[in-house]
Amino acid sequence: MINVFPIFMRKLSHVCSLKPYKETKWLMPNGNPIGVYVYNCIANQKVPVILNDPKIATWYSCGPTVYDSAHIGHACCYVKLDILQRILKSFFNIKLVTAMGITDIDDKIIKKAKDTNTDFRVVAKNYEHEFWLDLTSLNVEKPMIITRVSDHIHTIQDFVKNLVDSNMAYITNDGSVYFDTSKFPSYGKLQNMQDSGEPTTTEKRNKMDFALWKGYKPGEPFWETSWGKGRPGWHIECSAMVSKVFGSQIDFHAGGIDLQFPHHENEEAQSCAYHDTRQWANYWIHVGHLNYKDIKMSKSLQNTLSIPDLLKMYTADTFRMACLMSNYRYSMEYSDEMMKTAEAVLNKFKFFLKDVLMYVNDSENGHGDYSNKLLEELQKVEENNLEALKSDFDTASCVNSLLNLVTCANKIIKGNTKDYYPVPVVLTAQYIINVLTKFGLTLQETSENTISNTLIDTIVEFRHMVRKNAMLRKDKELLSACDTVRDKMKMMKVQINDSNKTPTWVMTK
Numbered sequence: 022m023i024n025v026f027p028i029f030m031r032k033l034s035h036v037c038s039l040k041p042y043k044e045t046k047w048l049m050p051n052g053n054p055i056g057v058y059v060y061n062c063i064a065n066q067k068v069p070v071i072l073n074d075p076k077i078a079t080w081y082s083c084g085p086t087v088y089d090s091a092h093i094g095h096a097c098c099y100v101k102l103d104i105l106q107r108i109l110k111s112f113f114n115i116k117l118v119t120a121m122g123i124t125d126i127d128d129k130i131i132k133k134a135k136d137t138n139t140d141f142r143v144v145a146k147n148y149e150h151e152f153w154l155d156l157t158s159l160n161v162e163k164p165m166i167i168t169r170v171s172d173h174i175h176t177i178q179d180f181v182k183n184l185v186d187s188n189m190a191y192i193t194n195d196g197s198v199y200f201d202t203s204k205f206p207s208y209g210k211l212q213n214m215q216d217s218g219e220p221t222t223t224e225k226r227n228k229m230d231f232a233l234w235k236g237y238k239p240g241e242p243f244w245e246t247s248w249g250k251g252r253p254g255w256h257i258e259c260s261a262m263v264s265k266v267f268g269s270q271i272d273f274h275a276g277g278i279d280l281q282f283p284h285h286e287n288e289e290a291q292s293c294a295y296h297d298t299r300q301w302a303n304y305w306i307h308v309g310h311l312n313y314k315d316i317k318m319s320k321s322l323q324n325t326l327s328i329p330d331l332l333k334m335y336t337a338d339t340f341r342m343a344c345l346m347s348n349y350r351y352s353m354e355y356s357d358e359m360m361k362t363a364e365a366v367l368n369k370f371k372f373f374l375k376d377v378l379m380y381v382n383d384s385e386n387g388h389g390d391y392s393n394k395l396l397e398e399l400q401k402v403e404e405n406n407l408e409a410l411k412s413d414f415d416t417a418s419c420v421n422s423l424l425n426l427v428t429c430a431n432k433i434i435k436g437n438t439k440d441y442y443p444v445p446v447v448l449t450a451q452y453i454i455n456v457l458t459k460f461g462l463t464l465q466e467t468s469e470n471t472i473s474n475t476l477i478d479t480i481v482e483f484r485h486m487v488r489k490n491a492m493l494r495k496d497k498e499l500l501s502a503c504d505t506v507r508d509k510m511k512m513m514k515v516q517i518n519d520s521n522k523t524p525t526w527v528m529t530k
């Protein structure tokens with residue numbers, strides 16, 4: 022067993038502490054269980070994923086408010102959501118229809134536009150463009166449907182009007198519209214009641230009421246409605262846009278843990294009221310925070326790291342590996358130590374895959390055989406990993422199992438050369454590649470330039486021949502020169518592994 026797991030990995034239990042669902046406000050949907058259990062904040066436990074159609078699911082993620090560059094807190098959220106979506110698609114064969122909402126009208130965008138003397142639409146457009154570039158650089162799959170608030174003003178207005186007409190919302194003197202929480206008894210089901218953060222105004226009937234529509238303020242963008250001019254409140258946007266795209270029910274609704282309350286609480290309340298249903302989103306998915314030196318990373322605290330800056334230091338694969346090793350629900354403590362550990366784990370897999378090629382293609386090895394206990398181990402890991410993923414997407418435990426599999430296989434590869442088991446070794450390598458690429462890792466070297474790769478191969482092979490001869494002759498001077506080459510290569514991000522008969526190398530960052 023390898024114990025390379027860092028301090029930031031906390032293993033999730035596969036066993037649910039079962040509380041009857043009837044004791045909670047979560048309603049078990051009718052339909053087809055897919056065998057996956059996911060944590061639900063309303064039930065406060067893992068609940069079975071049940072889909073109307075066993076192979077089709079809808080997924081909406083709350084996107085960013087595009088008023089500034091994204092930071093690694095956003096990267097963590099969207100990479101982890103990307104991993105979950107890939108798992109549903111690749112391991113459980115779910116056809117997932119994904120959508121993301123972009124908030125392109127907001128107080129912060131208006132402020133930024135004023136501060137920079139730019140049209141608010143230009144501010145939003147530029148930062149949204151940057152956001153998609155950042156996600157692409159992190160190998161996050163773009164949602165199939167992108168909804169922007171500015172494109173859905175009429176949908177939002179109709180939604181608000183419907184709530185006013187059904188007496189679930191009221192218009193105030195300043196032209197704002199508030200949701201009346203006293204008319205919705207289940208308000209607070211996502212989290213125990215606390216202050217929503219909405220400003221207390223004398224216009225509000227109840228403390229927890231929240232704005233669906235904000236009355237016009239001079240100098241701000243506005244749209245005309247039957248009750249006066251103004252602009253949408255934040256919470257209503259997602260509800261209206263999701264309803265427009267997916268109708269009266271959605272399977273998965275995701276975002277950072279900070280959105281659980283009040284944003285998602287309000288979304289659920291107003292959507293249930295609008296659709297006259299008791300449960301709108303069946304599965305709320307909340308991603309834990311990324312903390313930096315025990316502090317939540319945020320723009321307001323000025324302690325952020327941009328995604329391009331992150332990728333100058335580490336590859337997207339390394340960051341994704343860190344996300345896989347921490348599980349989606351838990352907070353991640355960002356540090357160089359954490360990233361170096363993730364990089365070491367990733368390199369362990371990369372070296373292994375190269376070592377496998379060397380081993381199976383080595384003609385000096387004995388006759389092939391595949392009756393080896395590695396096959397049994399492989400089968401066990403395949404079964405355990407599927408169970409781990411079924412249990413609230415426990416990726417950390419999968420990575421750990423894969424590392425143990427590498428250790429088992431290395432006993433053959435690096436052990437007695439007369440033991441030649443190409444079949445189990447290749448099957449193990451194939452399984453590892455399969456799982457890691459399904460998680461969204463590219464497993465590619467940083468440089469895709471084949472010429473430079475060939476050049477590195479040549480240098481590494483030449484150094485290996487020189488070093489082998491120097492060791493035979495006990496030529497300290499030549500051996501020292503070989504070490505210098507190795508160290509210089511490392512400085513150029515090429516890490517050479519001398520522990521094999523034939524050396525291998527990987528690119529680091």
Ligand SMILES: [Zn+2]
Pocket residue numbers: 082083084122259284288
């Ligand atoms: Zn939202």
